[in-house]
Amino acid sequence: MSHSAQTTDRPLRTLVLGGARSGKSAYAEQLVASEAVRYVATAVAGPADADFAERIAAHRARRPADWTVVEGDPVAALAEPAPATLIDDLGTWLTGRIDARAAWESPRGIVGPDVDALVTAVAGYSQRLIIVSPEVGFGVIPATASGRLFRDELGTLNQRLADVCDEVFLVIAGQPVRVKPDRASASAAALTDAVTTNAPLTAATSAAGADLTATQAVSAAGATAAAGSVAAPVSEPASSAAAGDGSGPVLTKPVRISFGPVSGPDPIVWAAAEERQAQLTKPAGALGRLEKLANWVSACQGVCPPKQFERARVVVFAGDHGVARHGVSAYPSEVTAQMVANFLHGGAAVNVLARLADASVRVADIAVDGDTAPEISRHKVRRSSGSIDREDALSEAEVQAALAAGATIADEEIDSGADLLIAGDMGIGNTTPATVLIAAVTDTEPVVAVGRGTGVDDAGWIRKTAAIRDAMWRARPVVKDPVALLRTASGADLAAMAGFLARAAARRTPVILDGVVVTAAAVVADQLAPGARAWWVAGHRSSEPSHTIALKRLDLEPLVEMNMRLGEGSGAVAALPLLRAAVATLGEMATFAEAGVSTADTAADAEPAGA
Secondary structure, eight states: OOGGGOOSSSOSEEEEEEOTTSSHHHHHHHHTTTSOEEEEEOOOOOTTOHHHHHHHHHHHHHSOTTOEEEESOHHHHTTSOOSEEEEEOHHHHHHHHHHHTTOTTSOTTTTHHHHHHHHHHHHHOOSEEEEEEEOTTSSOOOSSHHHHHHHHHHHHHHHHHHHHSSEEEEEETTEEEEEESOTTOOOHHHHHHHHHHTOBOOTTTOTTOOOOOHHHHHHHHHHHHHTTSOOOOBOOOOOHHHHTSSSOOBOOBOOOOOOOOOOOSOHHHHHHHHHHHHHBSSOTTTTTHHHHHHHHHHHHHTOSSOOOOSOEEEEEEEEOBGGGGGTOSSSOTHHHHHHHHHHHTTOSHHHHHHHHTTEEEEEEEEEOSSOOOGGGOTTOOOSSBOOTTTSOSSOHHHHHHHHHHHHHHHHHHHHTTOSEEEEEEEOTTTHHHHHHHHHHHHTOOHHHHOOOTTTOOHHHHHHHHHHHHHHHHHHGGGTTOHHHHHHHHSOHHHHHHHHHHHHHHHTTOOEEEOSHHHHHHHHHHHHHSTTGGGGEEEOBOOSSHHHHHHHHHHTOOOSBOOOOOOOTTHHHHHHHHHHHHHHHHHHHSOBHHHHTOOOHHHHHHHSOTTO
């Protein structure tokens, strides 16, 4: 039963989050206190854990006597319907699944099949369901590999469940705060329509059914802007009479993005890394660029020696482009949605390469011209961007929403522990707007910048060059304004990537850039957040001519050159092992003193006088 198929006002699936002793379980029980409840208990106390046994006993004492208690796997329980089901809690369930797979010392993702099964069971369950889970960051988790594994897996589980549940509560000190449906935001499409027509945002115009007041919207926008991110378009404060008439706010003024200048990696730590390189058991400079890379990572992390990356994260931004309808690509736009499904099933090149490089992959539908899974489309701006050779790619509200989406995704990943980010792309026709951005900013003639993209023939190349020429002509008046340039000549996916890259730099998180599409977004992101380029390294050089132009603009030298032109983040992920190798050499090699190896200086000091 889908969310839209509900016939009652009562939410079907509710997720209750909170820290230890926050009152989350008690609140969840209150939500179904008057119903016949099946209580699925996931906790089993060990014989030596008296404190945990007391907690379980307290929970049992609080439950009504007529509740049915099931101890065991919630996935199996959800195979049988019941009028109301309460699952408490998923922290102990996840611990049990990691135990069962003996995965505490394994890479992340081993319990992925268990998580998939639970999310699928919850999404397909057609009766009242309450789920209790500990919120990441609200408890004390040991700073060990096992602790980090539990944190990452629980964070992923909570996010996926929040996507498929109808409402989410966060309980703090016994006080529930409703965080979904989010009363401070609405779907980007509804916001865009309202701004474009200057019409009120109502339940009829909002796919999310958001019922925020104008005051709430302005408050939320201020909170987001204070965090250095981007807010969705909001209205001016309405009068009390207008706010109370049920029509919703009139959206008139999008909030403009403001990333501001970005300071570079720590120069003091960088110098310390260079000094340590001179002490390692090798001739000075013998490891070539690996040494410079290691110094850069050390300065990015603010510590010497640097730490190996623990959560490298690839985010593939997916979106279609109207210009693809005019013969600039060798493939139809339908391939975008098909490839998104392939990413989700782990079958794409970036999935395979990421597994080898110990990275994980996330897909974000920003502008796919079709429906995708709910968990990847919550930041969707629109279906396909405009055909930039004859119309703007986005409205003003949409470009702001796309920048906000990218910044938010960066925040989500960094807050979840990502210490290295990679942006990837998927979208038929996306090398056309990418080339327009690069050629426009660098004042390059179209024929010099245009490549074959997905492999167009000569006739396709001519059509593509003509489309890029026309789009560059349209973009000429706004080439000095990065936001206006994105609105006119990019696409929602490229704008989101630009917001993602700028926000990552502002959050002092290193990024490996991929090919021409991501690097085009980076060229604009460096204008949005001057100095952001210091936080990026180029993973590879694409065979697209405009990629070399963009790399020269950013003064970045690629790590590998393999004639790759796939996108997806594949070139960046292929370079990730080199970055890991650089970190390992600076962090794990012995110094001359530690190894008892003589240096040229010590040998000279040992020479007898007059020798």
